[in-house]
Amino acid sequence: MKQGSFDLAGLMNRRILVMLPLGFVSGLPLALTSGTLQAWLTVGGVDLKTIGIFTMVGLPYTLKFLWAPVMDRVVPPWLGRRRGWMVLTQLCVAIGLVLMAATNPKVHPGWMAAYAMLVAFLAASLDIVFDAYRTDTLHPQERGLGAAVWVNGYRIALLASGAGALVLADHVGWQMTYLTMAAVMLAGSFIVLISPDPTFVAEAPKSMKEAVGAPLAEFFGRPHAVGFLAVIMLYKLGDAFASALQTAFLIGGLGFSATDVGAVKGLGVFATLLGAFWGGLLMIRSGLVRSLLIFGVLQAVSNLGFVALAVAGKNGTALTAVIVVENVTGGMGTAAFVALVMSLCDPRYTATQFALLSSLEALGRVFAGRPSADVVALVGWTQFFVLTVVVALPGLWAVWRIRHSIEPEQKVAASTDVKESVATPISN
Template sequence: MLDRMNDSSIRAYLTPRLGIMLPLGFASGLPLALTGATLQAWLTEAGMDLTTIGLFAYVGLPYTLKFLWAPVMDRIVPPWLGRRRGWMLVTQTGLALALALMALVGPSSGAQVFAALALGVAFLSASQDIVYDAYRTDVLKPEERGLGAATWVMGYRIAMIASGSLALILASRMGWSVAYLCMAGLMALGVVTILLSPEPEEAQVAPKSMAEAVWGPLTEFLSRPMALALLGLIVLYKLGDAFAGALTTSFLLRGMQFSSEDIGVVRAFGIGATILGAFIGGALLPRMGLFRALFLFGVLQALSNLSFLWLAWVGKSYPVMAFAIGVENLTGGMGTAAFVALVMSLCNHRYTATQFALLSSVEALGRVFLGWPAAKLVGLAGWGPFFFVTFLAALPGLWLLWYLRKPVADHAEMNVGRSEIEAPC
């Protein structure tokens, strides 16, 4: 049986649908760190105070609010490359230009000006995610979603090596502006991938009007049993990870006194752990089922936060830092593969862009709004208690997942053919 599953997995990776997930995942993942952890390192080395750095987390607001303009990308079809790939080309090109501008200006222009530029990059990145997520959900068959999510995560995390580890190393040797210009150049390479990407096998019908594009996705989703509880699960499932990640880079730089190059080198190892975790999660998901995979991987994600608590206790230690980053990324990759499969299972293909954007925006709430509270908690209690609180923050999501185990399993089974459901008028 295992041999048959392995043969099936190998054949799946030979299809254009699965193969294209790697470079598209790379293009999707590159901008995030450049307005997150890597930007945090730039601001730290520029001498900004911790509270200001925490407030810079709010430039990620577009990731939370992207559902507001997602209906436009569902309804309007560009005059080139179709409904999905046309928007992919627009956002990809815009990001390359915006990152170049951010590199040329730098934080020396002042916190407000630089934050506005970072916000623009985040807006374009969020817009790119809207259409990338919709395209991935539309083009992959339901049985390919575990492996497709794993392949996407591989490309995404390779991009994190580039925008995280490589950018930090480049910055330490050549300066931050050069590092960001190099990242802008890498974004431009994604245009070739977009031109070669296949169209979905099944034709997807766009909403007939903007009113339908706005209200249809909400009406359809909220008509399902336990819809609000499912939204709560999306918020809480990765809350512990988001809380810990809000200041992890500053913890390693300022709290533990590691250099940016130290962190960049070790994070390259951590990215490999994420890729491994994603493929473990993608391979186990069809055998375990969506609920059991989400629960097991969620428990492991919560426990991984305690490894940073250990590092805070023992002090500056390269082996413990490598262990903490490795464990966090391994379990995070497993959880992400299952979480992406969950979100895809909740989408109606008629409204993929808006529904996926809504769900991923809800998930991003923790990542955006926890920066300032995290900074205040560290100031009051210290790094060790902070990471213990991040572990506790993961527990409500696990409880809610257990409570929703039947609806989660039902959505995974019922998703086949959901694109054929008639849109509400």
């Protein structure tokens, strides 16, 4: 399919359709080791200091690039390098959730913390191999839509393991809730069995030394490597600053209730799903570079809605409009950004390179909180949100600066050690 053409029926093939359930399985464990687990600990009577320690359970998600080379180097004896790891890690996550379900957090908080950390490690490993599989399976022109479908599955899973698990726990208890989630993870392994083989298959690194060093050498050997890193680190930075203290602004700055904010943020989740899917469809016509620029401008300009909200004050209608627009444009930007990261990965080292690049992007979200608070204290909310638009501009400039090098088709063609296998559409 050429850029600019649009054939939705032709895109509804196994490669695209399987991204929804696989995205769901990828996102399911996250809340079960964070927000949902905190709720279980609180209801179970665990003291607040101990609950605070449990927040460290999410550390593997930020450090997953450290063991990603293992998943590039080691090839399981079943289903190949990507699908083999997918089945293995899913089964292990399910076992970990069973262990959590069998543990009383009030009586054995240490064991619960150990099992939760194990599940987080395995789930982060699952993310590594899922990212690699998605990158190696989707054709360049499918990456925008495929990423959008994946994001939708991931977000739906967050709802299921977050709000859905809380409701379920009120009816059947925490142990049965976690056992149910383990069963869902187990069922997800069957999705892998019917998933297509990767489209772009490369030989695994021959040693751990190659698996660790070659991905970096290959990436930094490219003419515009520094420019690519600038785009990765800066493209979503404006969004990161705008969202860092968003809840504090709405509740503490404008006086909305927690219920008001919770309700509109729930609506925002669905707006993100819509934005991601819409962005994926638009990318088929516009291509990657134009989409990055257009969606980047939209997600930057959407921050001005918070400026208007700061001026207007407490207004429910305005709040809903601002959150919806912000989440739609953010979802569009995310679809384009994930497609970009996929296009930058060499199929020989997809797991390692994707993990490294996504970790660099996450730095903005991790460290935006404290600087945001300092800026708000200095200039106030209105000027702060104006500045978030300014913060987004370097990312757009970086995209424009290397626009001629962002060509996923060229990247695939340049991988001489890669062979392409044909995946069969199921649209007919």
